[in-house]
Amino acid sequence: MALWGGRFAAGPDAAFQQFNDSLPFDYVLAEQDITGSKAWANALQKVGVLSAEECEQLQQALEELLGEVRSDPAAVAVGGDEDIHSFVEAALIAKVGDLAKKLHTGRSRNDQVATDLRLWCRQQSEVLQQALQQTQQALLGLAEREQGTVIPGYTHLQRAQPVLLAHWCLAYVEMLQRDSERLEDAVTRLNKSPLGCGALAGTAYPVDREAIASELGFSQATRNSLDSVSDRDFVVELLSTASLSMLHLSRLAEDLIFYNSGEAGFIELADNVTSGSSLMPQKKNPDALELVRGKSGRVVGSLTGLMMTLKSLPLAYNKDMQEDKEGLFDAFTTWQASLAMVTSSLHGLTVNHDVCRKAAQGGYANATELADYLVSKGVPFRQAHHNVGELVQQAIQAQKPLEDMPLEAFQAVVPVIEPDVYEWLTLDALLEKRCALGGTSPQRVNEALKSAQQQQKIR
Numbered sequence: 353m354a355l356w357g358g359r360f361a362a363g364p365d366a367a368f369q370q371f372n373d374s375l376p377f378d379y380v381l382a383e384q385d386i387t388g389s390k391a392w393a394n395a396l397q398k399v400g401v402l403s404a405e406e407c408e409q410l411q412q413a414l415e416e417l418l419g420e421v422r423s424d425p426a427a428v429a430v431g432g433d434e435d436i437h438s439f440v441e442a443a444l445i446a447k448v449g450d451l452a453k454k455l456h457t458g459r460s461r462n463d464q465v466a467t468d469l470r471l472w473c474r475q476q477s478e479v480l481q482q483a484l485q486q487t488q489q490a491l492l493g494l495a496e497r498e499q500g501t502v503i504p505g506y507t508h509l510q511r512a513q514p515v516l517l518a519h520w521c522l523a524y525v526e527m528l529q530r531d532s533e534r535l536e537d538a539v540t541r542l543n544k545s546p547l548g549c550g551a552l553a554g555t556a557y558p559v560d561r562e563a564i565a566s567e568l569g570f571s572q573a574t575r576n577s578l579d580s581v582s583d584r585d586f587v588v589e590l591l592s593t594a595s596l597s598m599l600h601l602s603r604l605a606e607d608l609i610f611y612n613s614g615e616a617g618f619i620e621l622a623d624n625v626t627s628g629s630s631l632m633p634q635k636k637n638p639d640a641l642e643l644v645r646g647k648s649g650r651v652v653g654s655l656t657g658l659m660m661t662l663k664s665l666p667l668a669y670n671k672d673m674q675e676d677k678e679g680l681f682d683a684f685t686t687w688q689a690s691l692a693m694v695t696s697s698l699h700g701l702t703v704n705h706d707v708c709r710k711a712a713q714g715g716y717a718n719a720t721e722l723a724d725y726l727v728s729k730g731v732p733f734r735q736a737h738h739n740v741g742e743l744v745q746q747a748i749q750a751q752k753p754l755e756d757m758p759l760e761a762f763q764a765v766v767p768v769i770e771p772d773v774y775e776w777l778t779l780d781a782l783l784e785k786r787c788a789l790g791g792t793s794p795q796r797v798n799e800a801l802k803s804a805q806q807q808q809k810i811r
């Protein structure tokens with residue numbers, strides 16, 4: 353039964369009804385709608401709209417309904433009601449009859465849906481916090497077991513300077529940490545109660561909105577009824593957090609896809625996150641990570657979609673706002689699934705240490721070292737940079753790495769070069785030198801790993 357209809361002479365078209373109904377997707381708010389309704393029933397009792405017995409009867413029926421929707425959430429979706437609020441009211445009428453018709457006194461679906469959605473966001477954000485943490489732990493696990501592994505570091509996808517694989521892992525730990533902090537921050541801001549704001553102007557019953565807020569675990573009640581029913585900033589903030597995190601995951605995925613390629617061959621992804629080709633028997637494709645990379649697009653799409661929906665909407669509630677949900681639900685599901693895929697990809701991958709080391713040694717990635725060596729001999733850096741450029745040019749022509757060039761060749765360009773240059777050019781010496789805070793020296797990375805592990809423990 354619809355929640356309205358008295359002023360209509362005819363019913364809605366079937367096509368309009370299908371267009372208008374949100375139950376097929378807002379059924380996921382069932383628990384939140386019931387929780388909010390329980391708080392509202394208590395508020396109505398306190399202002400004398402419901403007697404103590406009536407309130408108790410409603411509480412029991414709502415509790416029973418909560419058990420039902422928890423055991424079979426999907427059954428709600430096929431109920432045929434207009435939206436989750438209509439479903440809950442109809443289910444209550446089926447349980448307690450006319451008494452249930454008192455529950456909507458002083459309440460609107462506008463403050464109701466705003467409340468439900470905030471409750472949902474708060475709960476789901478916890479799930480995402482855990483997923484973020486698991487991915488961080490998988491990165492820390494990889495860093496721990498690959499402490500000595502060196503890979504080439506890239507800029508412009510050209511080998512630039514060698515880095516520890518653990519350093520790469522910790523870079524993504526940092527990014528996910530910021531995602532987690534952003535999520536926490538967004539939740540702090542959204543954790544306020546719009547219930548009791550009515551349709552737009554506030555409710556005509558003298559309910560204690562702060563008491564309702566604290567009963568629902570909100571930090572306080574929102575301040576302005578017009579804003580409360582039309583504010584979806586919190587959804588935009590969460591979608592923005594999800595988008596940024598998906599961008600991080602897409603970059604991680606892309607790095608691993610490249611490391612796993614035949615051309616790089618640094619790692620091998622495990623069978624459980626790869627798939628084959630229907631035609632080419634030799635193929636083992638990194639589908640899980642490609643999908644993570646691809647799905648980042650649709651999460652950003654949900655963010656831009658909602659921002660366009662909200663742009664220029666007049667105060668207060670408009671049905672356009674019903675469009676906030678599908679993108680949000682999809683983005684959170686996608687974000688969570690992507691984190692899970694990245695986590696299992698990290699757990700299962702194996703590292704080809706020799707290939708990594710060889711690649712890290714190649715590509716003249718120790719050229720900066722040679723320049724630093726010249727600086728240590730008193731050559732100004734800009735001059736040293738130029739001299740080393742010439743030496744690299746000669747080495748390329750000789751098809752040799754810098755460390756295989758004879759001393760005479762070095763000295764012909766820069767006479768101050770001595771035999772100790774070869775020590776400077778080794779991979780280990782190069783890594784050791786990157787010892788300022790945040791650098792890739794083994795000691796710094798080890799400290800960073802310890803401190804990240806510690807941070808995870810106290811969360």
Ligand code: ARG
Nearest residue numbers: 374378435461462465673674
């Ligand atoms: N299904 C609606 C939504 O998601 C609920 C609020 C409807 N309010 C209204 N006045 N029609 O936004």
